[in-house]
Amino acid sequence: MLRMVLGFLPWIILAALGERWLVPALLLALVTAAVTTFREFRRGSPKILDIVTLAFFVCIVVGVVGFRWMALATHMSLLVNITLMAIAWGSLLVGTPFTIQYAREQVAPELWHSPAFLRTNQCITAVWGLEFFLAALVSTYRWLSGDPSLVWKYAWVPLLVLAVLFTTYFPAWYKARALRTVPQHAPPA
16 A cells, blocks of 8 residues: 555645645656656566656646646646546556556465456556546536635545545455355355
């Protein structure tokens, strides 16, 4: 779970600092993404989240700092959520949920191809995809309505908390459920 948090660290930096100090937040997020991605490549385990995160911040820094395309800054929240949503749903579509790359670091290799392991990661990734989709809707509403209220400004926070809680507790619940549905004693042959 800690590695996944590190994968999201550039996004967290942008969310925490970007509204007040956009350019420093983008540069710090870019450096963080570069360090995280290159470290994972050195370990031999690059992650979808890290690679796309680095590409996103390279493009955004070039656009905002290099070309002064301030439309990117205006729509940053929406761009972030669409990118994260694309990571989640795209990884599901290609059959490798982005969370599975982190889960494999915590689970024995003999379990990596089990249906329960795959299903658990599909569900967790789908919940993250839903969280990013709902956050994108909130961003779209804020942009279209111009509503500056704190309720809409921070509506993504409870969505994020719910996704984190789901990620934390779902695997144990799913495993316990699977164990309950397996017959305890096989009938005699």
